[in-house]
Amino acid sequence: MSLKIGIVGLPNVGKSTLFVALTRKQVDTSNYPFATIEPNIGIVEVRDERIDKLADFSKSAKRIPAAIEFVDIAGLVKGASEGEGLGNKFLAHIREVDAIVEVVRAFENTNIIHVESSIDPERDRGIIETELMMADLSTMEKAVARTEKEARSGSADVKKQAEIARKIHGIVAGGLLIPEELREDARVFQLLTAKPILYLYNTTTEPLPTASTSKLYLNIKLEEELSSMSPDEQRELGMEPHLGELAHAAYKLLGLMSYFTTGEDETRAWTIPVGSTAKRAGRAIHSDFEDKFIRAEIIFWKDLLDAGSYGKAREQGLVRTEGKEYIVKDGDVIEFKV
DSSP: OOOEEEEEOSTTSSHHHHHHHHHOOOOOOOSSTTSOOSOEEEEEEOOOHHHHHHHHHHTOSEEEOOEEEEEEOOOOOTTGGGTOTTHHHHHHHHHTOSEEEEEEEOOOOTTSOOTTSSOOHHHHHHHHHHHHHHHHHHHHHHHHHHHHHHHTSSOHHHHHHHHHHHHHHHHHHTTOOOOGGGHHHHHTTTOGGGSOEEEEEEOSSSOOOOOOSSEEEEOHHHHHHHHTSOHHHHHHHTOOOOTHHHHHHHHHHHTEEEEEEESSSEEEEEEEETTOBHHHHHTTTOHHHHHTOOEEEEEEHHHHHHHSSHHHHHHTTOSEEEOTTOBOOTTEEEEEEO
């Protein structure tokens, strides 16, 4: 699966600094609004110790972790849905991503301009959410007009689409978020508020623990500094990076997980939706693995390592033959028979 996550927020909240920390690409992080105009794009590996352990086990020539494409999008300001700032250009870039990481400024620094002149994380969140909702309202007004016109002389399917458009328009007009049962229908209209959102609070303290799957607290400037150091340098300073938590939080947000294939050629992580069957999981490798699926040999990654070899794992009954309806678990090592 190709994943694209948009990094959004007001100007000067730390979006581009986060992008540099994630990708180690140098981009403009100047202290003025709209230092980023065209989006910066970078591929980020999802760090996973299971890859290294399985690769060592198999003596693999290559290690290929899962990856996420992060897009650093220009800062949004109040009135963007009506063309303020970079307005429509900004909103068009957000439509192209699978999920949104909204960076929210939660730190004080008189040397860094805040476009609203004060620090208020919840107000800033409200500005972003209002602009996304206003943009969606405009989208749905156009969609209702178009689908109702088509429905006058169209098929039952077209009339159903018009009905769905009216229902979603009513929800957006009421200032409500799209409910889960309508999110699939909302994708047709590329609604911004239908995209999963992870709120990343940019602090000047150590990361704060949270049980929420939609919130994360990081000191982005510190993470950027740590990303330029070697692991030995980090240990000497007694500092531990927490940036990897963002990729894992994005996986949870999107309901994704990884399974593995391993051998002498390579050990690789494959990204699939949680709840995927073995047959569906094969699609991540190639469509033939789904279409021509016969069975799969499966073992949990830690069971394989603990057994010491595939041979011993089979003797202990840890390697199972499963059919197409088997629900794959995060961390399964799979060999497909097609």
